[in-house]
Amino acid sequence: MKKLINKPENIVTEMINGIAKAHGNIVKKLDEQPIIVRKDKKIGKVSLxxxxxxxxxxxxxxxVGYGMLDAxxxxxxxxxPSADKVYEAIKAVDTGEGVLLIIKNYSGDIMNxxxxxxxxAMENIKVDKLIVADDIAVENSTYTIGRRGIAGTVFVHKIIGAASEKGYSLDELKTLGKKVTDNLRTMGMAIKPCILPTTGKESFTLGEDEVEIGLGIHGEPGTHREKLKTADEHAEDLLNKILKEIQLKENDEVAVLVNGLGETPLMELCIINNKVIDILNSKGVKSTNVYVGNYMTSLDMGGFSISILKLDNETKEFLNSKSNTIAFKSF
Incomplete structure (x- = not known):
């Protein structure tokens, strides 16, 4: 294994320190915790x-930053992350208007x-939660009851974050979040496993010409394995499965996220996106917001996922609202 790390037990601490030192104009590290918070705390809004x-x-x-997450x-x-760490984040960003937890649907995350x-709640901080379960591949998996939360969660961060900046209440944000998650679907595939830096071992094994369809972002099993096909064929297969669930009509507007899992180069992700947009265009569906790149990875895993979000005027407005974070900027 070749990894640019020091001691495995220090990976997260050193990563968080590096993030804070690189982007001190936007975020800061919370004390000695593995928590990144917005540098300029905004008073009078629900925190995320x-x-x-x-x-x-x-x-x-x-x-984390203006227009998206507060921590x-x-x-x-x-x-x-442990419950006490999440609690520290809640306390740090609460302004008295309440805190919304956006949680990917994994058993450990939900529990903590x-x-x-x-x-x-015992400290009289008003907190609610929104669970994201956008992965259509499997109903239950190694780490979940119900569908997993994966890359589509980024759309939730963006839209709910913009609504929070506008002054939506905690209840209004949860209602909006439910609308987003109801209209959001994702599916992915891997062409290569990732290597866990803590063990130096691959998360699973694949044959040279084999891919896994529908796997999770921790390497959980997907729906099946098959032979590697062309980029267009894999893109069409995944997109068709997503479209069966969303039921789009001509002139519907969607946001598209072609997300890399860590190793796949932007060249290949753009080839995938080319086919995705062609298929949507052929159905008369308008791709008004398209994002291609690494948004939710799995270390150095090879592969990609496609997320489709059906938009309406409200969600489209917030997706296009200003944000200033490390990995998502819009003006």
Whole structure:
């Protein structure tokens, strides 16, 4: 294994320190915690907290800042952050208007974030939660009851973050979040496993000409394995599965995210996107917002995911609203 790390047990701490030192104009590290918070705390708005295991960068610290998250909590690699860490983030960003936890649907994350919610309630901090379960590949998996939360979560961060800046209440944000998640679907595939820096071992094994369809961002099993095909064929296969669930009509507007899992170069992601947009165009669907790149990775895994979000005037407005974060800027 070749990894540019020091001691495995220091990976997360050193990563968080590096993020804060590189982007001190936008974010800061919270004391000695593996928590990134917005540098300029905005008073009078509902605060947003998300997070999860490390290894998915730029998720979630990369989305802290104006127009998106107020704090992101980092667990160890592929491990949920502890409840006390989430609680510290809640306390740090609360302004009295309430805190919304945006949680990817993994059992460990839900358990620890809900425990933190209960701890905050004992301090009279008003906290609610929004669970994202956008992965259509499998209904239950190694780490979940129900569908997993994956790259589509970035759309939730962006839209709910913009609505929070506008002054939406905690209840209004949760209602809006439910609308976003109801209209959001994602599916991915891997062509190569990732290597866990803590062990030096691959997360799973694949044959030279083999891919795994529908796997999770921690290397959880997907729906099946098959032979490697062309980029267009894989893009069409995944997109067609997504479109069966969203039921788009001619002239519907969507946001598209072609997300890399860490190793796949931008060249290949753009080839995937080329086919995705061609298929949507052929159906008369308008791709008004298109994003291509690494938004929610799986260390150095090879592969990609496609997320489709059906838009309406409200969600489109917030997706286009100003944001200033490390990994997502719009003007």
């Amino acid at each position: 907290v998300s997070g999860g295991g490390s290894g998915h960068e730029p998720s979630h610290a990369g989305f 992101a909590v980092a667990g160890e690699v592929f491990t949920s 974030f809900e425990m933190a919610q209960e701890m905050a």
